[in-house]
Amino acid sequence: MVTSQSPLNIIIVGAGLAGLAAAVGCALAGHKVVVLEGARELAEVGAGLQITPNASKILLRWGLPMEEAWAEPSFCTVHRYSDGKILAHEEKFAENNRRKYNAPFVDMHRVDAQKMLYHKAVELGVEVRLSSRVSAVREKGNGAEVELKDGTTFPGDLVVGADGLWSRCRESLLGKSDEPLPTGDLAFRIVLTLDQIKDEDLRRIVAEPQLHFWIGPNAHVVGYSVRSGTMYNLVLLTPDNLPPEVARQPGSLDEMKGLFDGWDPILTRFLECVTSVDKWKLMHRAELPSWTNDSKTILLIGDSCHPMLPYLAQGANSSIEDGAVLGGILSYVKSKEQLPKAIELFEELRKKRGEKVVRETFHQRHDFHMEDGPEQEERDKLFASQLGKDQADVKFPSRWTCPVVQPWLYGYDAYKEVDEAMQRQPL
Numbered sequence: 001m002v003t004s005q006s007p008l009n010i011i012i013v014g015a016g017l018a019g020l021a022a023a024v025g026c027a028l029a030g031h032k033v034v035v036l037e038g039a040r041e042l043a044e045v046g047a048g049l050q051i052t053p054n055a056s057k058i059l060l061r062w063g064l065p066m067e068e069a070w071a072e073p074s075f076c077t078v079h080r081y082s083d084g085k086i087l088a089h090e091e092k093f094a095e096n097n098r099r100k101y102n103a104p105f106v107d108m109h110r111v112d113a114q115k116m117l118y119h120k121a122v123e124l125g126v127e128v129r130l131s132s133r134v135s136a137v138r139e140k141g142n143g144a145e146v147e148l149k150d151g152t153t154f155p156g157d158l159v160v161g162a163d164g165l166w167s168r169c170r171e172s173l174l175g176k177s178d179e180p181l182p183t184g185d186l187a188f189r190i191v192l193t194l195d196q197i198k199d200e201d202l203r204r205i206v207a208e209p210q211l212h213f214w215i216g217p218n219a220h221v222v223g224y225s226v227r228s229g230t231m232y233n234l235v236l237l238t239p240d241n242l243p244p245e246v247a248r249q250p251g252s253l254d255e256m257k258g259l260f261d262g263w264d265p266i267l268t269r270f271l272e273c274v275t276s277v278d279k280w281k282l283m284h285r286a287e288l289p290s291w292t293n294d295s296k297t298i299l300l301i302g303d304s305c306h307p308m309l310p311y312l313a314q315g316a317n318s319s320i321e322d323g324a325v326l327g328g329i330l331s332y333v334k335s336k337e338q339l340p341k342a343i344e345l346f347e348e349l350r351k352k353r354g355e356k357v358v359r360e361t362f363h364q365r366h367d368f369h370m371e372d373g374p375e376q377e378e379r380d381k382l383f384a385s386q387l388g389k390d391q392a393d394v395k396f397p398s399r400w401t402c403p404v405v406q407p408w409l410y411g412y413d414a415y416k417e418v419d420e421a422m423q424r425q426p427l
Contacts, residue, residue, distance in 0.1 A: 025327020
């Protein structure tokens, strides 16, 4: 990566993972960056994240102290829902990921990842302005500007919309209201501390990080440790029964336990430890024809243009990739006149991949949510054919260990991608 000799003024809307990753990437490239965030503070909310090698290699390259907060699962196991029967198991999951991708697969709390990115951005000179609610984004002169609800405007050479699923920047770019679409699924999100878990067998699962899936008809569950094995994250994916206008609300413990009654006793014992739970409607968006405007002064990244179902844990990882690729490309910009070509290249590198991952998440949902019957039996036979092997050697219903999907998903190197693209077509 080089450093730009002609700093741009970049305005980023949103201080989530996508916005902060873009801020770090662009600041490392030598540009002046302001981040506008509507919240009054970076709130301590959220649950676990799985940081896969395609993103962990970026965060480690940026010098984030991830080791202080991560838990690295040693193995990965997929269980049948009703009895906990092992369908798939990779014993050397951590070792294999490091060997194949030169980067770890780790689990973190979202708050920890956001804080690390925030502190790195500030350390690099990024200005983060809270309580800055955006009302509109528009082209202005040979750049763009952001207008806040209070009328304040921020002009820039480039405005980056990283304001998530309910993006105002997306609406400004399209010139119309654009509501997210329901997927038909919702998530119960749970984080347990060790203090909440009295069962010694369960405490050992938390303290010795490992990755577990339970898959069943129209639903599945993922469980993993965070914060060095002192907390346990559970995500329960089920059919959506929230009212159309409700995106999130407190969940009922009785409802949650009832939905998973008769599932693996290990899982239901974890659920007995839960004292509160939230329900989140899972939303998606149709693919956009472009992530940028004609003059290439407004750009969408992250959930504003490629929101992802959590079935491959790639939402955060893909957003981090966006930030690294954007910063990598902009590090080559020697004059403002090169910006349109740089943004064209960003879209060329990122749009196809982002949308491919989105589509793959729906395939993973299908393979994990099969009703009991002939198709499920064939799936389980394929699982069984790979048991006992160090790694699967055929295309696999679990992309987490699939030798076909995992390499292009986890093996992606954002900075290498940029450098190779620049060799092919310099700005």
